[in-house]
Amino acid sequence: MGKEIKRILYGGDYNPNQWPKEVWKEDMRIFKDARINSATINVFSWAKIQPSEETYDFSELDEIIEMLNKEDYDIVLATSTGALPAWMARKYPEVERVDYEGRRHKFGQRHNACPNSEVFRKYSVALAAKLAERYASNPHVKCWHVSNEYGGTCYCENCEKAFRIWLRKKYGTLDAVNKAWNTEFWGHTFYDWEEIVAPNSLSEGLWDERSAFAGLSIDYKRFNSDSMLQNYMDERDAIRKYDKEAVITTNLMGTYKELDYFKWAKEMDIVSWDNYPAYNTPWSLTAMRHDLMRGLKNAPFMLMEQTPSQQNWQPYNSLKRPGQMRAQSWQTVAHGADTIQFFQLRRSRGACEKFHGAVISHAGTEDTRVFREVQELGKELEALSGLIPGSRNESKAGIIFDWDNYWGLEYTSGPSIDLRYEDQIHSYYEYFYDKNIPVDMIPVDADFSRYQIIVAPVLYMVKEDMKESLEKFVREGGILVTTYMSGIVDQSDNVYLGGYPGPLREMAGLWVEEIDALAPEQKNGVTMDGTHYSCNLVCERMHLEGAESLGVYEEDFYAGEPAAARNRFGKGRVYYIGTQLEKAGKAHILKMALEEAGVESLIPEETGLEVICRQQGEKKLYFVMNFKDEEQKLPAVFAGRKDLLKGTDLTEETVLKKYDVCLIEK
Amino acid sequence: MGKEIKRILYGGDYNPNQWPKEVWKEDMRIFKDARINSATINVFSWAKIQPSEETYDFSELDEIIEMLNKEDYDIVLATSTGALPAWMARKYPEVERVDYEGRRHKFGQRHNACPNSEVFRKYSVALAAKLAERYASNPHVKCWHVSNEYGGTCYCENCEKAFRIWLRKKYGTLDAVNKAWNTEFWGHTFYDWEEIVAPNSLSEGLWDERSAFAGLSIDYKRFNSDSMLQNYMDERDAIRKYDKEAVITTNLMGTYKELDYFKWAKEMDIVSWDNYPAYNTPWSLTAMRHDLMRGLKNAPFMLMEQTPSQQNWQPYNSLKRPGQMRAQSWQTVAHGADTIQFFQLRRSRGACEKFHGAVISHAGTEDTRVFREVQELGKELEALSGLIPGSRNESKAGIIFDWDNYWGLEYTSGPSIDLRYEDQIHSYYEYFYDKNIPVDMIPVDADFSRYQIIVAPVLYMVKEDMKESLEKFVREGGILVTTYMSGIVDQSDNVYLGGYPGPLREMAGLWVEEIDALAPEQKNGVTMDGTHYSCNLVCERMHLEGAESLGVYEEDFYAGEPAAARNRFGKGRVYYIGTQLEKAGKAHILKMALEEAGVESLIPEETGLEVICRQQGEKKLYFVMNFKDEEQKLPAVFAGRKDLLKGTDLTEETVLKKYDVCLIEK
């Protein structure tokens, strides 16, 4: 393709429109120094490009693109539809959303368009089309960036109407809807489509986050995600009419709850995302989010945004320490990114992100620590640009992540409000991270045959075909690890009758009779192979039906009963963990399961370092990073190799300080 | 009467309408095994029975009742008006409530009807009438259950209008209203009835729970309680037209704040209630709520709902431990219940209560711990059915509980936000519980002459005639115990001038000059008879006017001043406690007062067991229960008797483990 991206994109959001022209020139000079080769532009310019309903004005954008062309930038061109222009909000109040509290919003902020507003849909698509028509032929425009960080939910009457149409398409009849949502409960039977309303705090919303009818509310989440996805697809199609070559994406947000990214990814040419860890986010969680983003298409992705320094919207926005941005960037590449892009290239003067870090600070000079670190990384990326693209992460282990389960588990009232989906998944991911075992974050409809072990924590909702595909996987020799709160409901949040874990019962070889919930001040213990491990949150009381116990509860009336078990099923095995074990307890079982699956760490020894491998055919690139406070010895297996970043020889004595990174070819 | 209930009802909420017919048959078989003899049906079926404004369809209900008839069930027939049908909400949006934030709700959840909507009133009464017309002649229909768990508040314009009418009826003139609410303060004088609006957060609501005009807000609570009571009475009357025999009730909720249950009980044939303690609710609080429910009509009551196992809507829904449900049930009977009914008989498949426990779990079998415990209890109740009904709890001590005081105390701004009515009452009730002294929870207009001692904590509001009736009680020899924050205001929340505790001042023989509020980190101490007791929350500075001091403050500028006192008045005595004493401090005074009143424990010795007596003539039934973690020795007084439950002989060595129960006739 004429628009292939041939290098690691290095750059980020660039808003010269906020600055006088004399600054633009200075920008170009400084960016070049930092080896910046790419800019994401036009992210929030709707009001400027379309100053009124009838008028479009591309003159400034033309100038910006012209300048970037000259400097040989790869341009990521946004469609600007992530924030409404004020004139539209005034003229057509329906373009603004109605919130969870039932309030119609007025003009303000961003992420503010009702996805089912016909006015918004008409003008957003028109804008995307006009941009594509004008700039598609520009060979520098390598990537289209539709809208920005899609998110939020609208509960307006237009959405209500669209929801009814969506339901009609999905269910066909009202009878089917009533059955799916179990509306016989509390006598909520619908006799007319018009009776169905959006589930916000004025209708089915319970407390802050629960719902009286989870089936309805989950469908609304699906609908809302689909509505915004339709917005994306409409713009994408409008662009594609003019540009057959450039990739089209939108920037996602990791484990963001509201949108089913696995469904979205199917419509995106490449996944891109914005990585904003807080000062105390575990590095393993950031790693998991990268793996999830890679997993969306099982392919390398773009890092669309990160801050070179601090953020502004966290409660406490600490500076990235020297080397931290570099280490974070290499971690990103290690997990599958082919670009490093910042928000943003020049720090804003005013409005709410003015304290958000940027390549060029308010001081306006290159003489800053942050700039020097950006520049240093730019040089490294430039030097290694030939090595990264084309390589991939490979793994024999998969962890299931599923938005329907995310929604279902967190809408459900009982048994414990402390069951949070992302936390649960991360607490199992952590083991793979600590042991440097490559793992993919996979959807429920992944090709399981690619894996030797699949971990499916809190697989609360087992949708159609999942029972069959999981059984097939295990029957053919796979190892499945699952936990408490699994196999409970179908896709509509109706319980599988006949005993938990429902469709997983046969392959797990056990029946869960009761699920106890422990308050935060309570705990129990589990003895496994003579060792005590504490547990909390939920304790399931299970009866083995063929499975063998892996450990028993230590206390309470179910002391002595199995707390975890495993079951042979076909050629494979299912591990079932009935309570939230402390970290060492989870490790105890996962080690066993991984050994049985024959899945190993990338390196033979234990280490506090993070080690990740990207490979291209026989060529393996190892990224070795220290995110611990203490310095760590380089694993012996890398002794005698060269660090491709610094060019130094690595020995058995080599030590990595905090945030040190080595890149090793093997 | 042809519809007398002759046995202990054992059963609960049953929703076969949520299940296919093949399940019904299985239900009947399993319930019989558990000795279930009763079902509460039709609780949430409005939408099914009246699928449109013009249509009624009783075919399914006919079938259900037919089936229960055959199995000789006592049927509790609900009227289904506890949740609106969707078609009504769509067609008549006015049937939905306006909430405290001023927002009109849309269709959703339950407890959702505006009590003053003419549409709701018309159709709810019509439904009750149609049900009664159809089923009154059925001898199995032993009890009518109107609506379900009445509760909540509406602030819509219809309610505003009805409120004005209610006020006009109560006060006659606007002048009287202005005076009652002291509207001269802040110049809130009303000159036209139409100027009065509902006191939500858009008008007089302060912060979350206080009010700028407590008098107005208390009246609104009275009005709202009356409005729902009118709904109840309207349905009741419609039923009574057709059914002259069956008892009519609605299920109450213990110390639920919003409804004045003493007023409601006057309109109910029998009190029924739903008992849902959390995992950490003190057993004494549950006991108090039972006594309150018994006290509403001073008569045995129905336990309409409890869970056989866990709940779903608490933050942490722990399992009931083995024996716990049984012990809780016997505690319920001991305190006056003649029925044990569960929510529910079969666990729902979907919607927000699917994790709420039931007699038949999602597994659908009898082979569960919970079922076996239900069955065991069923057998016990069946065996003792002849012994319980007809017996009553007797007491010489009463504790005043009053909804006007509940509202008044918690609306008032100052002196401390930590003054919570239920907590306060419970902290005094606890002593009676710990000492196994039978006590009634009584209204302010009870026949005091039945008691030798009356405890009236935080008797903040002293309404008309109370001064006289309390003085009469004491003058004739009664012992009255009251506390800080008593005698402050009249029924309209206007302060009694002339010195606290206002109308109680003369009989208490003291004047409270000042009420100090202590922040949570602060405390003081009181020395009584040489012993130190800590105190906190409020410290009143009092001057004795004839009373004798029972103890003095230890610290602060009022060190040495009396903290509690007692006063002879006529033939009786008034004890006044001026500060929140620690438990042992309260016990110090209550012991003294009870001794003076000649009121004793049911048993001569101290014990960690709960002991309750129900009697019928000379026949006394003692319920002995262990709710402590540690095992407890049976009191010597019961040695040589038989445990009617297990049939075992009781000796001086008999020991009760946690949740053990003995039933002893003496």
Add this chain to the structure above:
Amino acid sequence: MGKEIKRILYGGDYNPNQWPKEVWKEDMRIFKDARINSATINVFSWAKIQPSEETYDFSELDEIIEMLNKEDYDIVLATSTGALPAWMARKYPEVERVDYEGRRHKFGQRHNACPNSEVFRKYSVALAAKLAERYASNPHVKCWHVSNEYGGTCYCENCEKAFRIWLRKKYGTLDAVNKAWNTEFWGHTFYDWEEIVAPNSLSEGLWDERSAFAGLSIDYKRFNSDSMLQNYMDERDAIRKYDKEAVITTNLMGTYKELDYFKWAKEMDIVSWDNYPAYNTPWSLTAMRHDLMRGLKNAPFMLMEQTPSQQNWQPYNSLKRPGQMRAQSWQTVAHGADTIQFFQLRRSRGACEKFHGAVISHAGTEDTRVFREVQELGKELEALSGLIPGSRNESKAGIIFDWDNYWGLEYTSGPSIDLRYEDQIHSYYEYFYDKNIPVDMIPVDADFSRYQIIVAPVLYMVKEDMKESLEKFVREGGILVTTYMSGIVDQSDNVYLGGYPGPLREMAGLWVEEIDALAPEQKNGVTMDGTHYSCNLVCERMHLEGAESLGVYEEDFYAGEPAAARNRFGKGRVYYIGTQLEKAGKAHILKMALEEAGVESLIPEETGLEVICRQQGEKKLYFVMNFKDEEQKLPAVFAGRKDLLKGTDLTEETVLKKYDVCLIEK
């Protein structure tokens, strides 16, 4: 002037309208006993004086004034416009406000008028005019009190329209508005004035307190403050037409955030304010608020309200301890008050302030501790009335307090949510308080030449001319102390480019490259002159450009870098503190700066006592007060003098207990 106030006003809010006439007479008798000579009346009587749109009725007010005339009171006559009458709210719903959540309020509470409602404006001014017309000629009416405690914000459509007019007046063109608010960010460019909406939670509001466009939101605060100020001015002008002599004021509220009191004070004849410390408010913070109120006009002020005993609207309303009200009152006088007025003279019977303390309690007698303390103070004030008025506080040190900075700092998103303006200012004020160094709270446009040292903590926003005036001050020999988060933005919240602290960079002689934010669990340390001081919140990384380091960071990657510095500039010096030092650390630097400035404590020795001086020519009055729990020795410098309050001779052995006060002439 015929209406000069010749004595210390002693009295307070008096609402005889809430009481029957027989109480009035009793009031007069009791007040006389307490030496009360003044009453603030008619604060909430709009509904009574204007019972309908067409009718006015002054008969009761006439009687009240007549009575006070007879008793020779100085009358503070309020205009009653602080709470709307109900009839107006009903007839003209627009007079009620729309709140931050976008909800139109109904009748209720107070502070409830939309300041831009034409109806409210018409009738409030008419009322003020009528009152003035009627009572201006009364020589006892010495002071007009407009409305009451102006506050709150309205977001209704009338305000939106008025805001657009305000903006047009301020900016002239929309282009200028767009530039000021940096609307190019997020594409918020306005093309029509009508597109601008009020910034509440339905538009630009972020979370609870932040804003997406701080420039817009700060302007709305200015507009709202101006709107209410216009209300004040309208009433004032209406009064002035009839009364040329009496002073006109309204009661302010210390550091209340919503109104720019420096701007208001320019329109007020005298500042008055209401002082309501909570039980745990530091005495230094109360002192600061007094100094701020004095600083508004750089003149003595009125204490319009304080409670003689407890409050009612705090979470915990403790009693004032014996002597506490007296000590608090003398502190108030010491800091510049010429009056002591209470809220209120007789405690209300009903509504939300009934538990608010008063001179006459609900007991209705003089026989209370509180009354006796009020009486004792009355006698003291009467005795010293000749000494106080006319004297002034003098100071050579100023601390800048600025509402634009208040708003700007707290609207801004990043770097830390814990940056609270009042806390920050107080943490520097505290040093002056502890050391008994007189200090003025000054506006940014004060005449700096009056001071030798100016402290400007978190001088986040540097508005027009401030750079010049501060540079002039330092250049001519002044000492300026400033801190982190200073010199960041201009008056529209746009960052000064070129490096922090922007306009202060040159005079501070340093450049702040980065601002690190520390989470609450994090800290760093600073070594100054060999001593370690801890620090937290923010740590700025600075480069010295001529300044000399005063101390260096101890930890983290900026260990060894300067944490504070000072720079010679002209004849003066600028101290810059880059991190939030612990108290001793701030003291270390402030001591140095004050010594350099030649500004000293009022007394040569260290003491736990508060010492304040008011002077008139050569006559100096020292107020010596003990607010510590421990008793304190009288400073030696006062030995040999007389305590004017008690008439006792002071010696080197004199000791002050908690809340003791001495007044000494020297």
